[in-house]
Amino acid sequence: MNETPTRVYAEIDLDAVRENVRALRERAPRAELMAVVKSNAYGHGALECARAAQEAGAAWLGTATPEEALALRAAGIRGRIMCWLWTPGGPWREAVEADVDVAVSGMWALDEVRAAARAAGRTARIQLKADTGLGRNGCQPADWAELVGAAVAAQAEGTVRVTGVWSHFACADEPGHPSIQLQLTAFRDMLAYAEKEGVDPEVRHIANSPATLTLPESHFDLVRCGVAVYGLSPAPELGTPAQLGLRPAMTLRASLALVKTVPAGHGVSYGHHYVTDAETTLALIPAGYADGIPRHASGRGPVLVGGTVRHVAGRVAMDQFVVDLGADTARVGDEAVIFGDAERGEPTAEDWAQAADTIAYEIVTRIGGRVPRVYLGG
Numbered sequence: 001m002n003e004t005p006t007r008v009y010a011e012i013d014l015d016a017v018r019e020n021v022r023a024l025r026e027r028a029p030r031a032e033l034m035a036v037v038k039s040n041a042y043g044h045g046a047l048e049c050a051r052a053a054q055e056a057g058a059a060w061l062g063t064a065t066p067e068e069a070l071a072l073r074a075a076g077i078r079g080r081i082m083c084w085l086w087t088p089g090g091p092w093r094e095a096v097e098a099d100v101d102v103a104v105s106g107m108w109a110l111d112e113v114r115a116a117a118r119a120a121g122r123t124a125r126i127q128l129k130a131d132t133g134l135g136r137n138g139c140q141p142a143d144w145a146e147l148v149g150a151a152v153a154a155q156a157e158g159t160v161r162v163t164g165v166w167s168h169f170a171c172a173d174e175p176g177h178p179s180i181q182l183q184l185t186a187f188r189d190m191l192a193y194a195e196k197e198g199v200d201p202e203v204r205h206i207a208n209s210p211a212t213l214t215l216p217e218s219h220f221d222l223v224r225c226g227v228a229v230y231g232l233s234p235a236p237e238l239g240t241p242a243q244l245g246l247r248p249a250m251t252l253r254a255s256l257a258l259v260k261t262v263p264a265g266h267g268v269s270y271g272h273h274y275v276t277d278a279e280t281t282l283a284l285i286p287a288g289y290a291d292g293i294p295r296h297a298s299g300r301g302p303v304l305v306g307g308t309v310r311h312v313a314g315r316v317a318m319d320q321f322v323v324d325l326g327a328d329t330a331r332v333g334d335e336a337v338i339f340g341d342a343e344r345g346e347p348t349a350e351d352w353a354q355a356a357d358t359i360a361y362e363i364v365t366r367i368g369g370r371v372p373r374v375y376l377g378g
């Protein structure tokens, strides 16, 4: 491992990734697990997390873009990989040649993958995506017969094999939401239609992390877990990571860049939205919104310094923000934990999400490219 960076770094505990994958597999014992490693594994490092997830028994890896899937292959990752966010003219042929399963949500995509398979002289593995109610990607029920019919015909000509039928939930993080059962019913109907028409999928799947954790009837043959693999709760209402048997993999650590005493009445950071009410000690954290610290958490985001949780004083700037240590002191170079594991008394990505009015997914995923990742348990 390289020397520990001094400014700010994201420590990624690959043992936590492995433990989380094992815990999720226990939650879905009859299904295989797909570790979703899109967007650089939600900021944790796609390649390292892909390897750790596979070591812990993830049979599949999932990415959004084909480029993400191809990068995993180029780095030597074997096993099943699926990607689902395609646009016309995408690298279909490269994906077919790299043995990546590709999602097909409409006729245009089926046409492009057939042409790519012919050009490559290979059979493409495709997974038909049904829009069972999310209203985002996927094929509408009204268009399903046409897509299934064309896929069956393409299968007969040998250009494609339909390896999967799948869908995605809109509200799985709100157990009991009426859309969940409606989507399950639509999924079963669309699946039954495809099977009646001659599709024999290896994997049928609809569950994301919250459905994996809360809804066993949604597990089918495969569960697609992203956020839970990284040890975060999909929603605070579902419980803390510890309550769900998960452990956060990312700890964002920084070194204090300056510690100084300022008088009462001193404005702090742009706009002077924070003014000291007495003589006090300020500490400078050398990380800002360029590093993914949300500016919306100005005045609110928590940081652990010297064993006490402090809050951002004033605005988060591009590269730095300030915390007020009050009567306490600290030394320049001391460690600050921006977020990590509540079980160690640290603020969490969820705390930052609440401070910035967003979700923990976004907090970890947006940790920027300027922040080095340091791996534990490699």
Ligand SMILES: *Cc1c(COP(=O)(O)O)cnc(C)c1O
Pocket (backbone or CB within 6 Å): 036, 038, 084, 168, 207, 208, 209, 210, 224, 225, 226, 227, 228, 234
């Ligand atoms: C991101 C994503 C997932 C993973 O969702 P989590 O809630 O992070 O588990 C699963 N399926 C699809 C289609 C996705 O885009």
